Amino acid sequence: MHLPRQHALLILRQSLQQKLRHLLRTLRSDDITELVPATVKDRDRTLLGLPATLGGIGLSSHRETAPLAYQAATALATKVLAPIVDLLEEDSVDHTSQRELCREAAQIKQTELLASLHFRDRMSILESSSQLGRKWLLAVPTAPRFTIPDPSIxxxxxxxxxxxxxxxxxxxxxxxxxxxxxxxxxxxxxxxxxxxxxxxxxxxxxxxxxxxxxxxxxxxxxxxxxxxxxxxxxxxxxxxxxxxxxxxxxxxxxxxxxxxxxxxxxxxxxxxxxxxxxxxxxxxxxxxxxxxxxxxxxxxxxxxxxxxxxxxxxxxxxxxxxxxxxxxxxxxxxxxxxxxxxxxxxxxxxxxxxxxxxxxxxxxxxxxxxxxxxxxx
Known part of the structure; x- marks a missing residue:
């Protein structure tokens, strides 16, 4: 079945990427690096993984988000169990939420990316991160004014x-x-x-x-x-x-x-x-x-x-x-x-x-x- 690219992008960003991240927990993953084309540059991977609010595509990486999710879950569990378990020290644990941890990590990635880019590319990243520069990514083609043809995608x-x-x-x-x-x-x-x-x-x-x-x-x-x-x-x-x-x-x-x-x-x-x-x-x-x-x-x-x-x-x-x-x-x-x-x-x-x-x-x-x-x- 052939999907218009706007439909395919919506499914990829809003559905598939969320489900595919969980496959790494159950499937063999030691050879996953061999399946990634060698032509994919580190810069492209960074742009794919950056949130749309920072100028990227918004396809987050399980390898990068899983440790942050584990850290946030551990901190939350410690906070809940500390009153009933004497050996747990709540004060020594960072209680930053997963959302905040992921935001800080993404901002660090954006800073490193911008440092490596030419002037014109930096400007394009800032344009893509703007409100009107990213709204089209979430446009559902329910009417002609929300429909984007394949060449424009x-x-x-x-x-x-x-x-x-x-x-x-x-x-x-x-x-x-x-x-x-x-x-x-x-x-x-x-x-x-x-x-x-x-x-x-x-x-x-x-x-x-x-x-x-x-x-x-x-x-x-x-x-x-x-x-x-x-x-x-x-x-x-x-x-x-x-x-x-x-x-x-x-x-x-x-x-x-x-x-x-x-x-x-x-x-x-x-x-x-x-x-x-x-x-x-x-x-x-x-x-x-x-x-x-x-x-x-x-x-x-x-x-x-x-x-x-x-x-x-x-x-x-x-x-x-x-x-x-x-x-x-x-x-x-x-x-x-x-x-x-x-x-x-x-x-x-x-x-x-x-x-x-x-x-x-x-x-x-x-x-x-x-x-x-x-x-x-």
């Missing part, structure tokens, strides 16, 4: 395992086909508009689920200007008196583009910023360092949205908030806070989850179009 798994599709030069522009090159390659079809439109309509659909909300897609900025923003939302109090009025303009940014890469690699302008970069590198806080760099670039794009608004009377406009998301799902701080604020506007919890999942799936689909475009032609 393949493309996004390549991004999560830091593979560029094929080695060598790009077949469209003759430049090195590095990770993320497909998103800005001048020789391939430009999918930026479809990226933008899909995300915009899913955000608007989420806002429409708010009671008493009136959502307009692409409203004119003011009466005299021909320019439009992407979304305008007005929420009234039931008596046609607006309680909330706001306009948003969306920008989907590829952080792999050369211009953004140059900004990301900059260590800052002030002495304080450069000292902070050196401190993070010295303390091996690679994830925190990369996060600050990415937020800085996305914040620059948000400021440009604000400064490029046409001049006019402020009283004629609704309050404005830019929404900036990377192609991998990373959001700037203002966008992250704004999406949380929408939930506080009495957006139903199911609608909020569907909105985030729909946006994540839309980004995953778009990556599939550009990633495999030069391979299949």
């Amino acid at each position: 393949q493309a996004n798994l390549c991004y999560r395992t830091l593979a560029s599709g094929y080695a060598g030069k790009c077949r469209k522009c003759a430049q090195p086909n590095t990770l993320g090159h497909d998103e800005w390659c001048t020789g391939r079809k430009d999918y930026r508009t479809s990226w933008h439109e899909a995300v915009k309509h899913h955000l608007a659909a989420g806002l429409r689920s708010i009671p008493s909300a009136k959502v307009v897609v692409e409203p004119f900025i003011d009466r005299r200007a021909s320019r439009k923003n992407d979304i305008k939302v007005v929420i009234d109090d039931g008596l046609d008196r607006p309680v909330v009025m706001e306009e948003n303009d969306l920008k989907v940014v590829s952080l792999f583009a050369p211009t953004h890469q140059a900004s990301l690699r900059s260590n800052g302008r002030t002495t304080e910023e450069k000292d902070e970069v050196r401190r993070l590198e010295r303390e091996r806080k690679f994830a925190e360092d990369m996060e600050k760099r990415m937020l800085r670039v996305l914040a620059q794009q948000a400021r440009r949205k604000v400064t490029r608004l046409p001049e006019g009377r402020e009283e004629e406009r609704a309050p404005f908030c830019p929404l900036v998301i990377s192609t991998g799902g990373y959001q700037d701080e203002e966008t992250r806070d704004k999406l949380r604020e929408w939930k506080n506007w009495k957006m139903p919890g199911v609608s909020y989850t569907w909105m985030l999942t729909s946006v994540s799936v839309a980004l995953a689909k778009a990556r599939g179009r550009s990633f495999l475009g030069a391979i299949n032609r």
Whole structure:
């Protein structure tokens, strides 16, 4: 039976891997290393085993989790038996839960992985670990907006395992086909508009689920200007008196583009910023360092949205908030806070989850179009 890759990935992550881990307790396992292909690199195994929240696939290893589970179970048993068994010393046992032990072990693995990676690969790991960068992994294909075609599953798994599709030069522009090159390659079809439109309509659909909300897609900025923003939302109090009025303009940014890469690699302008970069590198806080760099670039794009608004009377406009998301799902701080604020506007919890999942799936689909475009032609 042929399963779509989205179905197969869901079954593997949510069912099979949980059951297969228990087979090692009953089956002969001394020859298991011989069954693993020699071509599987240590880095790939690390990426497969890392949780999705840290940028991996989430296929945890029994060999790594079993000792932690045993340690947590021993500590719990000691805590229960200590009051009735005199020889047991409860104070000498670490009572950290299995969840915490596994989280600490995974964070150590991520730090070691980031230390061995190039700059561009570190950025991809952080994108994959973001909320919108990982939501598609749990999307159940019950509707078209949650369904991801096989090529897009393949493309996004390549991004999560830091593979560029094929080695060598790009077949469209003759430049090195590095990770993320497909998103800005001048020789391939430009999918930026479809990226933008899909995300915009899913955000608007989420806002429409708010009671008493009136959502307009692409409203004119003011009466005299021909320019439009992407979304305008007005929420009234039931008596046609607006309680909330706001306009948003969306920008989907590829952080792999050369211009953004140059900004990301900059260590800052002030002495304080450069000292902070050196401190993070010295303390091996690679994830925190990369996060600050990415937020800085996305914040620059948000400021440009604000400064490029046409001049006019402020009283004629609704309050404005830019929404900036990377192609991998990373959001700037203002966008992250704004999406949380929408939930506080009495957006139903199911609608909020569907909105985030729909946006994540839309980004995953778009990556599939550009990633495999030069391979299949």
